[in-house]
Each structure stands twice: as C-alpha cells, then as structure tokens.
Amino acid sequence: MPDVEDEVQGLLRARRYDEAFERLLDRHEAQVFRMAVMMLRDHGRAEELTQDIFLQFWRVLPRYDGRAAPSTWLYTMARNACLSALRAAVHRRTSPLEDVPEPAAARPAPVDALDIRQLVSRLPDVQREIVTLFYLQDRSLKEVALGLDLPEGTIKSHLHRSRQALARMMLERGGE
Structure with missing residues (x-):
C-alpha cells in the first residue's frame, strides 16, 4: 500500500x-x-x-x-x-501597567495530575515547537529539521534541553 x-x-x-x-x-x-x-x-x-x-x-x-x-x-x-x-x-x-491586575497565587496540581501540554507551553518558543512537532505530532528528526530550517544536531540539542527543562518543572511542581 x-x-x-x-x-x-x-x-x-x-x-x-x-x-x-x-x-x-x-x-x-x-x-x-x-x-x-x-x-x-x-x-x-x-x-x-x-x-x-x-x-x-x-x-x-x-x-x-x-x-x-x-x-x-x-x-x-x-x-x-x-x-x-x-x-x-x-x-x-x-495596556497601562496600572490596568493589569496582580496575578493570583494558585496552588499547583500534584505531579501525577500534571498536564504535559501545560508544561510544554512554558518552554521557550523554539523548544515548544520542536517538542510539539517531534513528540506530539510524531514527526521525525529530519522532518522537524526541514520544517524549521535547522540542522538535525540543533534539533537534538533543543530536545535534550527541553527534556531537562520539563523534568525540572515536574520536580518543582512535585515539591510544592
């Protein structure tokens, strides 16, 4: 087929x-x-x-x-x-700063209830795009590299840094 x-x-x-x-x-x-x-x-x-x-x-x-x-x-x-x-x-x-309300301190969800998409959304733009394409859309390294016009090695580096950042975020959320 x-x-x-x-x-x-x-x-x-x-x-x-x-x-x-x-x-x-x-x-x-x-x-x-x-x-x-x-x-x-x-x-x-x-x-x-x-x-x-x-x-x-x-x-x-x-x-x-x-x-x-x-x-x-x-x-x-x-x-x-x-x-x-x-x-x-x-x-x-x-908008003027005086019109922006102060953020409310919210209690984070426990680690086992984390929504991975929320954590991914906190990554820097390039890392978020790469993680989305590679992990969430099942694109190959080559396809991600072509689509973003970046070398495959750069994609691998961003994936590595993204995994580290996501692990840190999960640990931070778990410790609160």
Missing part, C-alpha cells in the same frame, strides 16, 4: 489538486490545529488560523515543486502563520 505522502505527490504531479488537498486535509488538519493551539494558546484563534492556513495552502498547492514532502511544506506554512499571528498579537496587546 503506497505511503500517503507518495500518493499525494503523485496526485500533485498529475495536477489532481482537489484530491491531493483532501488527502492532506484529512491526514493533517488535527495536527496543524494542535500545533496552532500549542503556539497561540488560544483555542478559538487556533481554529480560525487553521482554516486560514489550509485556505492559503489550497491557493499555493499548484506551485508545489517537490523539494520537500507536502506535509513538511504544510507544517512550515502553518508554523510561519502561527509566528506571524503571535507577532501581530504582541502589537495589539498593550
């Missing part, structure tokens, strides 16, 4: 864009959405952006050149769209 990526590439070469798009949408919509939620930390905005990403992807699909897997191309577009949305949100999110 042919791999979905190979099947999609064949459909693209045959200029059967509707079918290729449907296969990619069926296969990757949930993963693109999860990546958007992890990066944006806003479920509603992630839904909107996922739709925008697939609309943009549909528009550029005829220009696919075959240098990378279609899914890698899609995830790169999705990542860039999320980063653009984050940059735009930073510019909109300004």
Whole structure:
C-alpha cells in the first residue's frame, strides 16, 4: 500500500489538486490545529488560523515543486502563520501597567495530575515547537529539521534541553 505522502505527490504531479488537498486535509488538519493551539494558546484563534492556513495552502498547492514532502511544506506554512499571528498579537496587546491586575497565587496540581501540554507551553518558543512537532505530532528528526530550517544536531540539542527543562518543572511542581 503506497505511503500517503507518495500518493499525494503523485496526485500533485498529475495536477489532481482537489484530491491531493483532501488527502492532506484529512491526514493533517488535527495536527496543524494542535500545533496552532500549542503556539497561540488560544483555542478559538487556533481554529480560525487553521482554516486560514489550509485556505492559503489550497491557493499555493499548484506551485508545489517537490523539494520537500507536502506535509513538511504544510507544517512550515502553518508554523510561519502561527509566528506571524503571535507577532501581530504582541502589537495589539498593550495596556497601562496600572490596568493589569496582580496575578493570583494558585496552588499547583500534584505531579501525577500534571498536564504535559501545560508544561510544554512554558518552554521557550523554539523548544515548544520542536517538542510539539517531534513528540506530539510524531514527526521525525529530519522532518522537524526541514520544517524549521535547522540542522538535525540543533534539533537534538533543543530536545535534550527541553527534556531537562520539563523534568525540572515536574520536580518543582512535585515539591510544592
């Protein structure tokens, strides 16, 4: 049975864009959405952006050149769209300091009830993206490296640092 990526590439070469798009949408919509939620930390905005990403992807699909897997191309577009949305949100999110309420001290959850996604969301942006792609979306090191335009060794280093940071966070939460 042919791999979905190979099947999609064949459909693209045959200029059967509707079918290729449907296969990619069926296969990757949930993963693109999860990546958007992890990066944006806003479920509603992630839904909107996922739709925008697939609309943009549909528009550029005829220009696919075959240098990378279609899914890698899609995830790169999705990542860039999320980063653009984050940059735009930073510019909109300004208010005087006296209007910002003091954060309430909340009792952390016990270690056994930790939501790993919450901990991942506390990682630096690059590490969060790499962990999301590698562990939560089951992408290979090579795919993550291609999608983020980074060497595989750098991806490995970020994964190592991420695991260490997550372990520290779990220990901190457990000791409180």
